[in-house]
Amino acid sequence: MPKLESQALLRISQLDLTKNLHQILEEILTIVGEELGAPSGSILLLKEETAELEMVATIGLPEDYIERAYSKGVQKLGGEIIVPKQEVPGMGYFALALDPEGNIFGLWEEKAAPK
DSSP states (O other): OOHHHHHHHHHHHTSOTTSOHHHHHHHHHHHHHHHHOOOOEEEEEEOTTTOOEEEEEEEOOOTTHHHHHHHHTTTTTTOEEEEEEEEETTTEEEEEEEOTTSOEEEEEEEOOOOO
C-alpha cells in the first residue's frame, strides 16, 4: 500500500469512536483530504425509518477529480460507472459509481472558477 494511503488509514484507525457518527465521518473526510491531497468529499447516510438521504459531511473536490477517479480505475478496481460525468450548470459536475460490494457512491467536483 502506498505511503499516503497508509498514513491516512493509520490516522483514521486512531479516531475516538466514542464521538457521534457525524463527527467521526467529518474527521475521516478531513484526514483523507489532508493525507491524500483530496480537498473535499461527501458522505450521505440513508435514514432507515424514512428512506431519506441525510448529508453527513461534505467538502469540494478538485476540478479534475472525476477524470482521476476514472483513470485510477473505478472499473479496474471492480466497480462500475452507473451515471457518467454530467454537468450541473453553474455549479460543477457529478457522476455515480458502484463499488465491488454493490454500494453506490457519488463523485462531485466544483466548477473551476474563471481565470
